[in-house]
Amino acid sequence: MELLYFAQSTLARSTEARLAGMGLGRAHHRAMYFIARHPDLTVSALLGLLGITKQSLGRVLNELGDRDLVETRIGERDRRQRLLRLSDAGAALEYELFETVRQHWATAYARAGQSAVSGFWSVLEGMIGDADLARLSGLRD
DSSP, X not given: OHHHHHHHHHHHHHHHHHHHTTTOOHHHHHHHHHHHHSTTEEHHHHHHHHTOOHHHHHHHHHHHXXXXXXXEEEOSSOTTOEEEEEOHHHHHHHHHHHHHHHXXXXXXXXXXXXXXXXXXXXXXXXXXXXXXXXXXXXXXO
């Protein structure tokens, strides 16, 4: 448990200063991460991925929109849908944050070696519940 806690804390701290300088936090980063990987993601789908309340997500999306980092448009087939994508500035920021985190992973993976990395991924997948594992599989597709 301690290893997971400190690893997660290290990754979060690696981006906190950059986010804080913009008045943003971890929730903004998580939203941007998923929006970057799934342009035109619906608000409903993002709610499901993040597991937060609609009110919390609304606050996050409003702040990202106010900073011109996320763009929202109406769905073509269902006008009630709000589709999300990063603006150019949002994509640049998310890329910068992702690269910071990726560098930590790359260093750790290089230190551990491929067999340890494969085992680690198996352990992580084993810890995820079936519903989230199915969702993860859908994200990979």
